[in-house]
Amino acid sequence: MRKAMVLIASLFAAVAWASPEHGEAAAGEHGAAAGEHGAAAAGEHGEDVPGYILHHVTDSREMELEVPLGKPIHLGTLPTLLIPFHDGACTPKMTDHGEVMPGLMEGCLDLSLTKHTVFMFASAALLLITMLVWSNRDKTKLVPRGTGANLIEMLVLFVRDELAIKNIGKEEGPRYVPYLLTAFFFILFMNLLGLVPWMSTATGNIAVTLALALCTFIVTQAASIRAAGIGGYLKHLTGGVAPWLWPIMIPVEILGLFTKPFALTMRLFANMLAGHVVLFFLLGLIFILGHPGVAAVSVPFAFAIYLLELFVAFVQAYVFTMLSALFIGMGVAMGHHAHDDHGHEGHHEGGASHDHGRAHH
Amino acid sequence: MLLPPVLAASSFVSVQPGLIFWTLVTFVIVFFVLRWKAWGPILQLVQEREKQIANAVESAKRERAEAEKLLADQKTAIAEARRQAAEDTRRIQAEMEKFREELMAKSRKEAEELKLSARREIEEQKTKAIAEVRAMAVDLSIEVAGKLINERMDDSKHRALADQFVQGLAPSGTGAVSRTA
Numbered sequence: 203m204r205k206a207m208v209l210i211a212s213l214f215a216a217v218a219w220a221s222p223e224h225g226e227a228a229a230g231e232h233g234a235a236a237g238e239h240g241a242a243a244a245g246e247h248g249e250d251v252p253g254y255i256l257h258h259v260t261d262s263r264e265m266e267l268e269v270p271l272g273k274p275i276h277l278g279t280l281p282t283l284l285i286p287f288h289d290g291a292c293t294p295k296m297t298d299h300g301e302v303m304p305g306l307m308e309g310c311l312d313l314s315l316t317k318h319t320v321f322m323f324a325s326a327a328l329l330l331i332t333m334l335v336w337s338n339r340d341k342t343k344l345v346p347r348g349t350g351a352n353l354i355e356m357l358v359l360f361v362r363d364e365l366a367i368k369n370i371g372k373e374e375g376p377r378y379v380p381y382l383l384t385a386f387f388f389i390l391f392m393n394l395l396g397l398v399p400w401m402s403t404a405t406g407n408i409a410v411t412l413a414l415a416l417c418t419f420i421v422t423q424a425a426s427i428r429a430a431g432i433g434g435y436l437k438h439l440t441g442g443v444a445p446w447l448w449p450i451m452i453p454v455e456i457l458g459l460f461t462k463p464f465a466l467t468m469r470l471f472a473n474m475l476a477g478h479v480v481l482f483f484l485l486g487l488i489f490i491l492g493h494p495g496v497a498a499v500s501v502p503f504a505f506a507i508y509l510l511e512l513f514v515a516f517v518q519a520y521v522f523t524m525l526s527a528l529f530i531g532m533g534v535a536m537g538h539h540a541h542d543d544h545g546h547e548g549h550h551e552g553g554a555s556h557d558h559g560r561a562h563h
Numbered sequence: 564m565l566l567p568p569v570l571a572a573s574s575f576v577s578v579q580p581g582l583i584f585w586t587l588v589t590f591v592i593v594f595f596v597l598r599w600k601a602w603g604p605i606l607q608l609v610q611e612r613e614k615q616i617a618n619a620v621e622s623a624k625r626e627r628a629e630a631e632k633l634l635a636d637q638k639t640a641i642a643e644a645r646r647q648a649a650e651d652t653r654r655i656q657a658e659m660e661k662f663r664e665e666l667m668a669k670s671r672k673e674a675e676e677l678k679l680s681a682r683r684e685i686e687e688q689k690t691k692a693i694a695e696v697r698a699m700a701v702d703l704s705i706e707v708a709g710k711l712i713n714e715r716m717d718d719s720k721h722r723a724l725a726d727q728f729v730q731g732l733a734p735s736g737t738g739a740v741s742r743t744a
Contacts, residue, residue, distance in 0.1 A: 261579065283581075313581040322582075326589045333601040344612045358605050379606065380598040388593055404586075409579045413586035 251486035259478050261318045261407055267400055280315040322404035325391040333387070361386050361523060369527035374429070374534045378527070381421055385414065386523040393474060393515030397508070405518070406474040408467065415463035415470075418526040422462070425530045429537020438536055462529050466522060473518050477511040704728065 258268070263282075266274040336350030346352045361383050367375040389405060396403025404410045427435045441451035484504040488496045708725050 261582070311580060311584070313584055315585075316579065316582060319582055319585045322586060322589060326593045329593060330596060333597055337601055337605055344608065344615065355605065355609065358602070359609060362606065362609075376606075380602045381594065383602050384590070384594040384597055387597075388590060407579075407582060408577075409582035410586045412578060413583040413590065416583070416587065417590055 251483070251490050255479055255482040255486060258402070258482060259406055259475055261316045261409075263314065263316055265317060265320065280317070280320065283313040283315070285311040285313055317402055318404045318407040318410060321395055321402050322392060322410060324401075325395045325404065326388065328395065329387055329391045332391075357386070358383060365520075365524050365527040369524070369531040370534055371531065374425075378421065378425065378530050381417075382523050382527055385418070385526055386519050389414065389470065389522050390515060390519035393519060394512075396474065396478065397511055397515065403474045403478060405470055406478055408471045411467045411471040412463075414522070415466040418466060418522075418529065419459075419463040421526070422529045422533050423459075426533030426536050429534045431537070434537060462525075466525055470518055470522055473514060477507070477514055481507045481511065701732070704732075 263280050265277040265280060267277055268274045332350070333354070336348070337354045346355050362376070362379050365386075366379045366382050369375075370378055392404045392410070395401045396406060405414075423435075426438070430438060439452060439455045440448050441455050443451050481504055484500045484507060487500045488494065708728070711721060711725065
């Protein structure tokens with residue numbers, strides 16, 4: 203969360219610096235439109251640093267190859283795929299911000315490919331290739347050979363032993379290992395792909411992290427229903443208090459259900475986005491201050507931030523997986539302790555997970 | 564001045580349903596493919612290896628215990644054999660000693676007996692020789708006496724001498740004389 207604050211602070215600082223210099227609100231306006239037509243903003247105003255950064259980190263329909271100190275090379279527009287729920291639902295509407303596609307509420311599902319979609323696909327493909335080529339899957343060779351096989355096995359074992367078994371338990375843990383492994387590696391590959399030049403981080407898009415958190419949410423609920431049964435699950439939603447308190451407890455519990463995936467969504471999204479924004483802002487400082495001497499400071503800083511981002515890529519994948527495992531473990535523990543459902547939820551879950559932790563030490 | 568970037572920031576907070584959809588689809592596909600092709604085999608392999616290592620450690624432990632037991636057995640067997648050998652040696656030595664003693668005693672007794680018999684023999688021979696000598700002396704004396712008698716028996720002086728001579732001989736001399744006569 204500290205990073206999100208750094209992000210906001212740097213955004214404000216950048217704007218405060220840049221706007222008076224150029225003296226035109228148009229820079230901001232272009233920044234606002236960066237989502238769709240940001241290429242022009244970065245191109246026309248070579249020193250519009252916030253606009254450039256926003257253009258870089260936001261999703262767009264265009265694929266382009268950024269050229270240092272030059273105009274980006276346009277590689278083409280991605281195909282549009284609109285699914286209208288009723289006739290004429292997907293006709294673009296004119297507003298004062300320009301052409302706007304109608305949203306899901308108006309009955310139009312926009313399945314168009316975007317930059318982040320493409321990089322998400324790319325990292326999924328890379329993940330599949332990596333796993334199928336470098337992992338040791340030959341049953342005749344029990345000993346892993348080579349860096350790839352060892353590294354993959356190390357991470358797989360880490361997820362299995364440190365995340366799944368420690369948080370969920372020895373009996374139920376192995377069942378959720380494939381899910382946790384997929385989440386871990388998928389997030390890791392998306393994070394790392396964003397650190398490659400000319401690529402972008404799909405996890406820096408809230409839709410992607412929301413989808414991932416949705417998966418964890420579904421798995422968590424399925425785990426708790428599986429462990430406690432549908433009755434126990436519903437009973438848990440009442441918080442185990444007297445019936446006259448239910449009108450208060452049920453909304454609180456339901457809210458509690460959704461805060462977990464929300465926290466997962468925002469944590470991953472903000473961390474990845476903030477890292478990239480800080481990185482670009484440090485480099486953009488050279489252009490904002492307009493003096494090459496700034497590079498002596500900002501380039502080493504940016505390099506340090508880049509290394510930090512490499513670390514954060516792993517840490518965020520780890521944190522997401524760890525919290526997923528923790529939530530699943532809570533759900534599983536809830537089922538095991540469904541009989542004595544008195545007391546308040548936090549205490550209940552805390553005690554249960556503590557028991558689990560102790561059982562596997 | 565600050566409003567436009569805040570609005571711009573909202574562009575990456577806006578959630579694109581299409582991207583959610585594609586992410587879900589990709590995630591599910593990746594999940595199933597990897598579970599089928601990667602996680603299953605890798606986890607199975609790891610479990611297999613863990614099992615083998617556990618087995619190996621277990622059997623090594625067992626074999627070590629067995630070896631230690633065997634070693635202890637061997638040690639006791641060796642000690643037993645050594646003890647047995649010492650005992651045998653002692654027993655044989657004792658037997659030998661006894662046998663030697665016996666042999667010594669026997670040979671001593673035999674030597675004693677031999678000595679005794681030799682002495683008896685000597686005694687016998689001695690008495691025999693003495694007897695013979697005595698008999699010879701009597702014969703000689705008788706012969707001498709006879710010759711003396713034949714020549715000058717009438718001489719009273721000689722007769723007395725012969726008498727005295729015969730008197731001087733022990734009664735055994737008479738026996739010997741009678742035997743030879």
